[in-house]
Amino acid sequence: MDQFQDGQHVWLRSRVRGKYLYARGDGESVRLREGRASLKAAWAVHRHVGIDGVEYVLLHSAAYGRYLAATDDRAPLHLCGYRVVLQNYDQDPMEAIRWQAVNPPGAAEDDVLLRQVRHGHRYLRANGKIQRWIRGVSVDDPQNITTMMHWVVEPIPAMQGLPPLPPPTRDRHPGDLSVWLGFSPASIRTIRYVRADDDGDYPELEEVWYALHFTGRSVHRLRGLLRDELAKDDHVAAADLIMCVRAGRHGRLTPLVVNLPHHGDTFQIVLIMNGTPGVQTASRFLSCIPPCLQP
Incomplete structure (x- = not known):
């Protein structure tokens, strides 16, 4: 848990794929991407103590604010396990967005596993170890733990002030x-x-x-x-x-x-x-x- 300090921003890099966890432009799904120079690749850390006294890591997108959440829906074709999405934090407790950072035995010192607290402690994993064109992210059962579940937490140094807004764009309207x-x-x-x-x-x-x-x-x-x-x-x-x-x-x-x-x-x-x-x-x-x- 020491890799996640409350209020900081981090990148999450797949140890095996070398790509970063990235919020997609639909504001609802996530994937792997090479570059990290985007707000969509940044995650804000929200440390949360539950009524059970256990401290959890919540991760919300620096671009859209929504929280990384596990679901019970099967992952799309070619992905292992179950879907991962971005959700609003509407109720407390909300187990779908609660994670625990675990240091995998025998792995690099800065590697972590992100374990979900619901339904048998599934773990966040990258996909596409062999089929490299696959960039999906999912959660999978603890019986299937592999190095594809290893993540490197990279702190993002803070700056003073907010980033500028992107240049104005012309929205298309229903009459177009x-x-x-x-x-x-x-x-x-x-x-x-x-x-x-x-x-x-x-x-x-x-x-x-x-x-x-x-x-x-x-x-x-x-x-x-x-x-x-x-x-x-x-x-x-x-x-x-x-x-x-x-x-x-x-x-x-x-x-x-x-x-x-x-x-x-x-x-x-x-x-x-x-x-x-x-x-x-x-x-x-x-x-x-x-x-x-x-x-």
Whole structure:
């Protein structure tokens, strides 16, 4: 467990494949990828003590905020075991997102096994040892422990400030011909948002949050829309807004500095005003990513 310090960011590299655990652009699935210079390859560590007194490691995506979770669904063809997905942290306890870091006997000192706490302690594993084109990630039963379950935890040094937003993009809208032909469909989703006070506090019950419908994925355009909404009651500049994803009622805040996932799910966003004490209050949830990582 010492490899995972609460609030830090890490990369997870497969010892055998040499590739990194990576959140895909759908915001729901994971895979292996060579490069690590992306927010989608970074994972924030959330140490959690359960009501049983046991401490667990929770890992949420630095890009989308959702938590790495095991399921009971069989993995797709060519993958061993069961599916791994990204999920919101909506209830506590939520065993699907709880992991324990175990040092495999006889392995390299910095190798870890990530053991799931549910259903017989399945382990996170890479796939494609022989069929190298396979890049899926899954969980498999303890009877099948192999070096494909060995992961190297690489700490990411923190930086001051948040990464810049990606360049503005033109979202395709439902009226575009390319959408009607089936290319690059526009994602229509509900954005539920709330503004934190100057101390960083905000109501947890989503029922009292505001809502708007948003088409597309552009984080630039979303920030502009939220700025316009807040400007109805107060003068707000776009640069003043720090948008933070809350992936479920118990999820930690994750700065939103990438374009939204392809799928049109509901997004929960907490707005923190830059320059307020609330930024410092929330700083342990806003640990930052080095500038080498591109959104």
